[in-house]
Amino acid sequence: MKTAEAAAIRIExxxxxxxxxxxxxxxxxxxxxxxxxxxxxxxxSGKSSVLRCVMGFAVPASGNVFVRGERVTGHSVxxxxxxxxxxxxxxxxxxxxxxxxxxxxxxxxxxxxxxxNLEKLPELLERFLLPQExxxxxxxxxxxxxKQRAAIVSALLLDRRIFLMxxxxxxxxxxxxxxxxxxxxxxxxxSVLVVSHAPQGFDLGGRAIALPERARAGxxx
Amino acid sequence: xxxxxxxxxxxxxIDLSALSMAAVYALCxxxxxxxxxxxVALFGEAIxxxxxxxxxLLFVGVYLxxxxxxxxxxxxxxxxVIMVVVADVSxxxxxxxxxxxxxxxxxxxxxxxxxxxxxxxxxxILGREGLLEAQYAIPLGGMILGNCLRADIxxxxxxxxxxxxxxxxxxxxLAQGATLGExxxxxxxxxLKAALGPTVATIATIGLVALPGMMTGVILxxxxxMTAIKYQIAIMVAILTGTAIxxxxxxxxxxxxxxxxxxxxxxxxxxx
Numbered sequence: 001m002k003t004a005e006a007a008a009i010r011i012e013x014x015x016x017x018x019x020x021x022x023x024x025x026x027x028x029x030x031x032x033x034x035x036x037x038x039x040x041x042x043x044x045s046g047k048s049s050v051l052r053c054v055m056g057f058a059v060p061a062s063g064n065v066f067v068r069g070e071r072v073t074g075h076s077v078x079x080x081x082x083x084x085x086x087x088x089x090x091x092x093x094x095x096x097x098x099x100x101x102x103x104x105x106x107x108x109x110x111x112x113x114x115x116x117n118l119e120k121l122p123e124l125l126e127r128f129l130l131p132q133e134x135x136x137x138x139x140x141x142x143x144x145x146x147k148q149r150a151a152i153v154s155a156l157l158l159d160r161r162i163f164l165m166x167x168x169x170x171x172x173x174x175x176x177x178x179x180x181x182x183x184x185x186x187x188x189x190x191s192v193l194v195v196s197h198a199p200q201g202f203d204l205g206g207r208a209i210a211l212p213e214r215a216r217a218g219x220x221x
Numbered sequence: 222x223x224x225x226x227x228x229x230x231x232x233x234x235i236d237l238s239a240l241s242m243a244a245v246y247a248l249c250x251x252x253x254x255x256x257x258x259x260x261v262a263l264f265g266e267a268i269x270x271x272x273x274x275x276x277x278l279l280f281v282g283v284y285l286x287x288x289x290x291x292x293x294x295x296x297x298x299x300x301x302v303i304m305v306v307v308a309d310v311s312x313x314x315x316x317x318x319x320x321x322x323x324x325x326x327x328x329x330x331x332x333x334x335x336x337x338x339x340x341x342x343x344x345x346i347l348g349r350e351g352l353l354e355a356q357y358a359i360p361l362g363g364m365i366l367g368n369c370l371r372a373d374i375x376x377x378x379x380x381x382x383x384x385x386x387x388x389x390x391x392x393x394x395l396a397q398g399a400t401l402g403e404x405x406x407x408x409x410x411x412x413l414k415a416a417l418g419p420t421v422a423t424i425a426t427i428g429l430v431a432l433p434g435m436m437t438g439v440i441l442x443x444x445x446x447m448t449a450i451k452y453q454i455a456i457m458v459a460i461l462t463g464t465a466i467x468x469x470x471x472x473x474x475x476x477x478x479x480x481x482x483x484x485x486x487x488x489x490x491x492x493x
Binding site: 057110 | 387392393394396397399403407483484485
């Protein structure tokens with residue numbers, strides 16, 4: 001089911017419904033390998049749901065999502081997720097310390113091969129302005145911005161190359177945001193799809209696509 | 222227990238005459254008076270409970286007398302299967318899950334939790350030739366099944382409600398590349414702990430706090446206390462085994478069909 005020139009992510013005629021109401025219609029976009037695309041729109045325009053569809057956490061009413069040329073289905077999504085990094089607006093991490101949060105995914109069979117990457121942890125923490133002491137702290141005590149950066153670090157440890165970021169600037173202070181921006185500007189091998197209601201705060205370049213506002217489509221963020 | 226030992230000779234329990242039973246019910250005046258006197262909002266409920274208990278036990282008594290007299294392994298087996306079905310429906314009702322989807326897998330889980338320890342007990346341990354002899358199969362099966370019922374309700378509720386309320390944490394595991402089995406493992410672990418915890422706690426304090434029901438019954442029935450405790454130990458181990466098997470099986474057998482193909486929990490498994 002692979003197509004010839006495989007974009008990192010391609011979305012074709014995506015339509016989303018939330019509790020029977022149409023939230024989004026006819027969205028098509030392509031995120032090239034190493035590219036950056038920002039989806040903008042007011043809250044309720046279905047931005048976050050687009051990312052959820054790519055992850056397989058929501059199923060589109062119609063249309064298709066492809067990751068590296070492979071269509072996202074109930075069968076393929078399990079393998080495709082191992083190429084995706086999902087950075088939620090306020091990531092909910094499993095209970096435990098931050099160190100456990102970084103180590104846990106390596107227990108999953110899909111990530112066994114990447115275990116050696118844990119060596120890069122100190123360097124990555126520094127890069128994202130996360131002090132080493134945080135490792136022994138309970139994740140519930142982390143701020144929203146620290147959790148977002150932890151989610152990015154975790155995805156990098158897992159060798160994820162396609163980043164889906166939901167409102168990345170909202171929880172970050174200026175210094176942290178600059179660190180994140182600088183990192184992604186350097187790493188042109190990573191593909192990034194950002195959704196944001198205020199894109200000026202997090203400018204990675206690339207294309208910007210504005211979603212139209214939908215009347216009374218609240219709740220789908 | 223002390224009286225039985227002191228008298229030296231152990232006899233079967235004395236049957237209670239109609240007059241004695243009337244005296245038993247007369248004793249109810251004490252708790253009912255306390256309830257009334259303190260205006261506890263429990264009077265109606267207590268009366269209904271006493272009436273229900275009487276009718277239910279009368280029915281079981283008549284039925285069991287019939288089952289014991291015939292003592293046919295088929296009839297005994299059928300009785301156990303009927304109890305499994307009743308337990309099955311009662312679990313699904315009380316756990317807030319959708320009947321249609323859960324009845325069959327739970328039936329299998331209960332049957333496994335009941336049959337494995339019960340047959341082990343009746344076969345290799347007691348060495349009964351008639352495997353499903355009413356005298357052993359019915360009371361032991363009833364005790365194991367009653368505990369399986371309680372454990373499955375706690376286990377299934379804990380498992381599915383934890384995944385529902387901590388959905389984002391669950392999706393986070395999927396996002397990090399977990400398979401369904403890997404992502405559900407923490408919830409399975411919690412569910413087993415919640416379901417088996419009460420049995421483990423009972424085992425730890427048995428005999429200290431309360432004399433277990435079965436031991437009381439066996440001693441009243443005229444058996445030596447030392448024999449009674451051996452049965453009690455065996456039944457506690459059988460219960461722990463049965464509950465562990467049934468909860469694990471119930472979760473395993475229902476997991477596959479309770480999540481969408483993409484991984485998230487299928488919300489339609491809940492009744493509301």
